[in-house]
Amino acid sequence: MEPAEIIQHSGGVIGASWLMIALPLLGAAVLLLGGRKTDKFGHLLGVAMAVASFVVAALAFIQLLGFAPGERRRGVELYDLIPGIAKVGLLVDPLSISFCLLITFVGSLIHIYSIGYMAHDPARRRFFAYLNLFVAAMLVLVLADNYLGLYVGWEGVGLASYLLIGFWQHKPTAATAAKKAFIVNRVGDFGLSIGIFTIFATFHSLSYQGVAEGMAKGGSIPATAIGLLLLLGACGKSAQLPLQSWLLDAMEGPTPVSALIHAATMVTAGVYLVVRSGPIFQATDTAQLVVTIVGVATLLAGAIIGTAKDDIKKALAGSTMSQIGYMMLAAGIGPAGYAFAIAHLITHGFFKADMFLGAGSVMHGMNDEVNMRKYGGLRKVMPITFVTFFIGYLAIIGFPLLSGYFTKDGIIETAMEHNAILGWLAVLGAGITGFYMSRLVFMTFFGKKRWEADAHPHESPAVMTWPLIILSIGAIVLGAFLILGNRFMLFLSPAVGRPEELPSFHPFSTTGLATLALVAVGVVFAWYRYGSAEVPGVAPRGSFLTAFARRDLYGDALNEALLMRPGQWLTRLAVYFDNRGVDGLVNSLAALIGGSSGRLRRIQTGYVRSYALSIFVGAAVLVGAWFVVGNL
Amino acid sequence: MPWLSILMGVSVLGALGVTLVRNDKLAKQFTLGVSLIVLALAIAMAVQFSPNGDKFQFTEKYDWIPALGVHYAVGVDGIALVLILLSVVLVPIVVLASWHDAEAGKRSVRTYFSLMLVLEAMMIGVFAATDVFLFYVFFEAMLIPMYFMIGSYGGAQRSYAAVKFLLYSLFGGLLMLVAVIALYTIAGKGTFMFPDLVGTIQDVNTQKWLFLGFFIAFAIKAPLWPFHTWLPDAAAQAPAGAAVLLVGVLDKVGTYGMLRFCLELFPDASKFFTPMVITLSVIGIVYGAIVAIGQTDMKRLIAYTSVSHFGFIALGVFAMTTNAGAGATLYMVNHGFSTGALFLIAGFLIQRRGSQFIADYGGVQKVAPVLAGTFLVAGLSSLSLPGLSTFVSEFMVLVGTYEKYLVPAAIATTGVILAAIYILWMYQRTMNGPTAESVKHLPDLNAREKWVVAPLIALLLVFGFYPKPLLDVIHPAVKNTLSSVPATDPAPAVQVAKEAQ
């Protein structure tokens, strides 16, 4: 089934959906410009703006539901951004509103959580300003009705991510990580920009509507090139291979940031881009195949990295990479996978935010210790954190009836149908997920205490635990709500289309059982290694494979060897060439002129008689020359 | 009303007035007042401009040397108008920013501010001139105040930098003079009026030679790779305010000249040399950015980023599509604001610590958050972050170029990655990390400095989200220019409905 037409809309909450963006933007502006005067109420203003944005999103959602499914794509025109290239317009449709709800809801919870988490930070106001900025930019990204608007939001979230990763910028590691995230993302943006240029050159339009129309019309369209270029952008933002390296370093940011930006929302923008560009990708098998391959490669790579990390946040980051890999895989399959990709994106947003915030709660109680080898037995001192984290854990490994079970299983089943090799690799990934998540939970909450002497773990305040509780409820019920009866697929289909034949949910399919079995093996193996056995305080050297995973599959080493070092050489060479070569040429020309005139002026000796002699010689030469020429 | 002459006249009279004021402080206030009056007048003029009216508006024409057909003739189209606005906006900001810049040396403070107003008059004149000879006169005369601003008020190596700047520019100017005279003679019209000279040179070979004469002068001025090496020296040695006017406005005369004179007077030669210019531009974009990454001196770094940015502008001019041309024009304006902000804030920082070297800083964010924040915004505008006006222009240049020249545009796009590296790395080394001992007690921006930075950032933001007012003025002018070449935009591969755009 093809996507529905976009209907121009004005009035109502949808007509005012720009408020969703404007409110947090206003919050950010007030907090940044207001300076210290706003310190007292900064966090409250930040929360209020995020919640208000959620309210607008929810009302818009309700209004949208009031329309018949075929009329649920509403375009809202705002103003002319670059005449002749693109207008600023919003597109409120099932796809974008799903994102809006996720962003503003999880965003609001994380804002609230941050009140407690950042309570002792002197720059808390700035933190909330950046968070508000992020929410606004992310909403621009998903609400824009054209690629230019998407790009504006795309870079905006990149900026917010940069500012927030480097929030504790006095730490050189944080500053470096922030810079790295931005630059690696820019590599992706390079692809995205050229993709957008190609779209414009092909259609002279950047709107989704125009692109869909043009694709339907056909002609000489470089769809594969556009698809691959957009994918490069998606890889950067979503930390997919080969641009994955920044995400693990991004964990230098405060934990609520990791939860909101680097787990629940921003990093999934790549999936959004692929799904939104469905008309382009569906016209090119090559690009779709590459998307699925990237997805599978990343889901395995992320999972493998997750198995070896002792830093709780980095283990979770590996897991995020891996889960986004699943979404990419589904998004690459086409309309059959879109609904699962987005559904998994939403449930993942809940359970991963839940776990990140849980990890934050643990760190909050443990003097910001992140090494899981210094944890152990925390379930007794942090009961709420433990329970909510455990729910998130069950959800992510696909424990029956929890969220991840439905959404991830949907992806694996669809992938299996699409291509068996990809399907089985996805199953393998699920098994590894079972292992590394169990390892994380066992090392943190079970076993003996391995705390540092000065650690006094305690449960976090209510302002931090309530968001955890709400998120964990989402982690329990959302999957079943979205997937059973194909509810989400039907809701989404006006925006992205759907396969003619709706998939049906089989609880006991071969694939499903195989997945469960592999996950169980993973869990048991993790219990054997980390649950029942003593966890050494210092990581053992481990095998070649462990080292491989610990070093992020040598991603950084590779970047360093292939890009950074040659880049440094090139820079040095260029500077040298500029000083000695280009400028040298200019200066030597100047020196040549200066030098020769210095020589020449030596002729002026000051002796009148030598001047007289030269006059005579000159005259003689002239006369001689005249004789010679005259006689010829 | 003879708006353009009034603008220049007020600046010149102001410059004379400043020298008569006996008190330095009063002189500064007087300068600021004059520059604000000029700004107000320019705005009053701009609102009367009708974008779709005559090509040149507010025209004036008086005989100057009747025997040779030289006129004092001024007038503006959309392109010149926005550049004049850029100049008159930057001057008061620079005056305010340079409040104490001239006091360090032994030279007269009043002269410095007087020179600034003289320069302002010349900047207006050079963009407004519609007589090629008059343009040449302003083009060369502009060097003189700038030479003194660098040579008398600059850093330690100021005379080297000033002489290099002067000689390099004079060399280009002489080539141009030859071409101007040749143009006059060969055209045989007995006039230097630009509108009368358009289309008079038909022979392609003649066009090529004359084109080169003009182009090399403009390429040195802009500066385009490989004629760029005077810029880092000049910008690094000039006081921050002079550097802003130098890079922000004076250099724009080069790219403006390419768009106005090279394209319209020598269309066939422009097309012939397009591959060469595009190659130079793309080299400049990538090369300037890479060399910028390797700089250790903040002001030199910013100067090299400008080499990269000027590559974008020249690329846009010679791509000869509406989007690229309009983008390039807008780029000239935005680059003035962006680099202006960057130079001025770097100048504030350098003034506080007394060193231009990046390595002497670290962790400034902690002690001077406002300074660091504004520096970051200025830096982000240099790397063309969406939401800031530089993005709009860079996007338009690249989109417009990509329509015609796919590979060069793609290579130029790597500039976005390199820009992120040079800006963020500089920011990290100066502002982030543990606070260096030597900067522990740096004061944050004071009220005057905030007033300097605020309008620039406001302009960057406003035109970042709403560039339409500028583009509405620029678009018709660029279309007009391109239609006289003539150059047409390539058609899309697939035509979609107008509403869908």
Place this chain on the structure above:
Amino acid sequence: MTTHYLVLSALLFAIGGVGVLVRRNAIVVFMCVELMLNACNLAFVTFARQNGNLDGQIIAFFVMIVAAAEVVIGLAIIVTIFRTRRSASVDDASLLKY
């Protein structure tokens, strides 16, 4: 007839030229210059007579006037130099160089 005058003129000119080149005393150099000028005058007058018009004679007058003016200024300079340096050697007055 003409040839004799011209030969005499050439001889005088050559003597003057050699004098300018080899003598150091400014006065003598000066006199040699005068000799050269007069050699020229002789040639001019000769040609005037040969061609039967007045052009050469007029030029000769011009030369004389110039020479007179030169003597006035030149001698003044030489005297001044002699007064300050106690020497009229042209080789000593070589400060104006490079």
